[in-house]
Amino acid sequence: MEQGPDNPEIYKLMGSLTGAFISLVYIKPVNIRDAISRAIFSTICGLVFGFYLREKMTWDETPEKIFAASTFVAAVSWAIAGAVILGIKSWAEKQKS
Numbered sequence: 001m002e003q004g005p006d007n008p009e010i011y012k013l014m015g016s017l018t019g020a021f022i023s024l025v026y027i028k029p030v031n032i033r034d035a036i037s038r039a040i041f042s043t044i045c046g047l048v049f050g051f052y053l054r055e056k057m058t059w060d061e062t063p064e065k066i067f068a069a070s071t072f073v074a075a076v077s078w079a080i081a082g083a084v085i086l087g088i089k090s091w092a093e094k095q096k097s
Helices: 008-026 032-056 063-096
Strands: none
Touching: 008 032, 008 063, 032 063
């Protein structure tokens, strides 16, 4: 029987913070307010959706997989949110016409 990590929340938090840092380095923030809001948003997304990705990928509950899933989700969350916002703005403009 395989045992999971002692405290997966630690790995999830570390992965989320790492992903938020990667997001800030990859897409440079405009100002400090933007950086803070993106860091908080990415960290929350990594914490909330990291386990969902790990389960969908059918990964075992090992510290490495928990860390990787949370890092990935946190890193791409801001880009995905930006794409969704642009799509909504485009749709709204079409509705006004």
